[in-house]
Structures are given as C-alpha cells and as structure tokens.
Amino acid sequence: MIKISDTEYFSNDKTIRFLNMDCNEFMSQCKENEFDLIHNDPPYSIGVNMNAGRKKDTKSKKREVKQWDSELPSEFHFEECFRVSKNQIIWGANHMIDKIKRNSQGWIVWDKCVAAGCSFSDCELAWTSFNQALKKIVSAWSGFIGYEGEKFHPTTKPIAMYEKVIDLYTKPTDTILDCFGGSMSNAIACHMKRRKLTIIELDVDYFKSALNRFEIYERQVEDIKEFGYAKTKINAQNPVLF
Numbered sequence: 001m002i003k004i005s006d007t008e009y010f011s012n013d014k015t016i017r018f019l020n021m022d023c024n025e026f027m028s029q030c031k032e033n034e035f036d037l038i039h040n041d042p043p044y045s046i047g048v049n050m051n052a053g054r055k056k057d058t059k060s061k062k063r064e065v066k067q068w069d070s071e072l073p074s075e076f077h078f079e080e081c082f083r084v085s086k087n088q089i090i091w092g093a094n095h096m097i098d099k100i101k102r103n104s105q106g107w108i109v110w111d112k113c114v115a116a117g118c119s120f121s122d123c124e125l126a127w128t129s130f131n132q133a134l135k136k137i138v139s140a141w142s143g144f145i146g147y148e149g150e151k152f153h154p155t156t157k158p159i160a161m162y163e164k165v166i167d168l169y170t171k172p173t174d175t176i177l178d179c180f181g182g183s184m185s186n187a188i189a190c191h192m193k194r195r196k197l198t199i200i201e202l203d204v205d206y207f208k209s210a211l212n213r214f215e216i217y218e219r220q221v222e223d224i225k226e227f228g229y230a231k232t233k234i235n236a237q238n239p240v241l242f
C-alpha cells in the first residue's frame with residue numbers, strides 16, 4: 001500500500017486509488033467522461049441494520065450506529081455521475097429511479113441464492129446505461145452467515161459478484177470510479193481483474209478497516225508470487241476470502 005496522505009492511498013501496483021472524502025466533492029473536480037464506468041452501490045435508505053450479520057454470541061463489539069443510510073443520493077449526484085463517466089452501473093436503483101430519471105433496458109438481476117431462513121432479499125437490481133438485454137448474475141450470498149470473525153461493514157457485497165460484473169461489463173483498459181466504497185470488495189475484485197479503479201469512502205472508520213482488508217489481500221497475493229503460498233495469516237478481524 002502506498003500512502004500519499006491520510007486521505008489518499010494507492011495499491012502497490014498503483015492500479016487502485018483509495019480516497020477518504022465525499023464523492024460529490026471529488027466529482028466536482030472531474031472532467032466530462034473522465035471515467036469509462038461508474039460502478040456504484042449507494043445508500044438505499046431502507047433502514048439498514050448497522051449490526052447486520054454480527055453474531056451476538058461472539059466477542060466482537062457492537063458496531064456504532066451510523067447515519068449514512070438515512071438519505072438517498074440527490075438528483076445532482078446522479079447528474080454528476082452521468083457527466084463524469086461514459087457508462088454507469090447503479091445498484092439499488094429500484095429504490096431511487098425517480099432521481100436517476102433515465103430509462104434502461106439493461107438492468108442486472110443478482111440472484112443471491114440466499115440460505116433458507118435468511119431475512120435478506122432474494123435478489124438485488126442494478127440499473128445500467130448499457131443498451132443490452134437484461135442480465136442475471138448468480139453469486140451465492142447470505143451475508144456473513146457462518147463466518148466467525150468480526151464484520152466491519154453491514155452491507156458488504158461479495159468479491160465474486162463484483163468480479164462477474166467486471167467480466168461482463170468492462171474491458172481491460174477501462175477506468176472505473178466507485179463513489180461508495182464501504183468494505184471495498186470492488187477494490188479487491190478490480191485488482192484481481194487488473195482494472196484501474198478510483199474508490200471513495202466518506203466514513204473514516206470504514207475507510208481504515210477497508211484499507212486494512214485490502215492490505216492483507218495484497219500481502220497474500222505478493223506472498224503467493226514470492227513463496228508459492230499465502231504466508232501472511234488472514235486477519236480474522238477483516239476477512240478477505242468471501
């Protein structure tokens with residue numbers, strides 16, 4: 001990990017840029033079509049349980065209740081997304097289509113194959129600007145069911161799901177912007193797929209935990225290159241392998 005300042009980092013190979021700031025402030029400094037793709041997972045304003053997935057019988061601390069899910073992004077935010085990128089994928093768009101204000105045929109349906117008894121929704125939807133047939137992605141995800149360690153973000157999406165989207169909707173030369181990093185699964189997926197990504201997270205606690213998660217992943221990849229196996233122990237506080 002390369003530190004530029006407390007709010008800006010790069011992956012060692014410089015393909016992933018991490019920013020701790022407000023995404024709207026960042027976009028206000030961007031040129032038109034600066035990015036090939038915006039791939040965003042904004043707050044859905046559905047009353048996220050900030051302790052979702054946390055096992056009550058483990059030693060992990062109760063998470064601080066944060067307010068980021070209380071408001072949807074503004075219409076101005078979406079206009080900025082359309083200004084600074086050529087294409088867009090927006091998760092949870094069914095909760096905010098009145099603010100996106102554009103039709104699309106090219107939605108993505110993510111089938112989470114949720115475990116029986118899990119209260120999560122069966123599927124999630126993403127609006128895309130790609131004028132193509134609706135696509136279904138199947139990537140099993142029932143939150144952190146069965147995982148023993150600490151989970152620092154309540155709405156982590158799986159790396160495998162991001163990888164599938166990258167395969168389907170991007171080219172190796174594409175530059176990608178993710179305005180709502182959260183646990184930054186997208187950063188790990190983009191690094192695995194060798195895509196150039198700028199990823200932003202406003203909350204400093206999530207930002208630090210996500211950097212730590214990425215750093216462990218990065219060390220494991222470097223270990224495998226050097227020793228043939230992941231010598232660096234997985235830090236149970238910040239799981240990478242899901």
Ligand SMILES: C[S@@+](CC[C@H](N)C(=O)[O-])C[C@H]1O[C@@H](n2cnc3c(N)ncnc32)[C@H](O)[C@@H]1O
Pocket residue numbers: 021022023024041042043044068153155156157158179180181182183184185186200201202203206
């Ligand atoms: C739905 S979560 C993203 C989860 C992510 N997809 C993952 O896999 O972990 C939305 C995130 O956006 C962050 N956020 C909210 N408003 C923001 C803003 N204006 N700029 C940057 N990040 C913001 C929140 O702190 C939260 O972590």
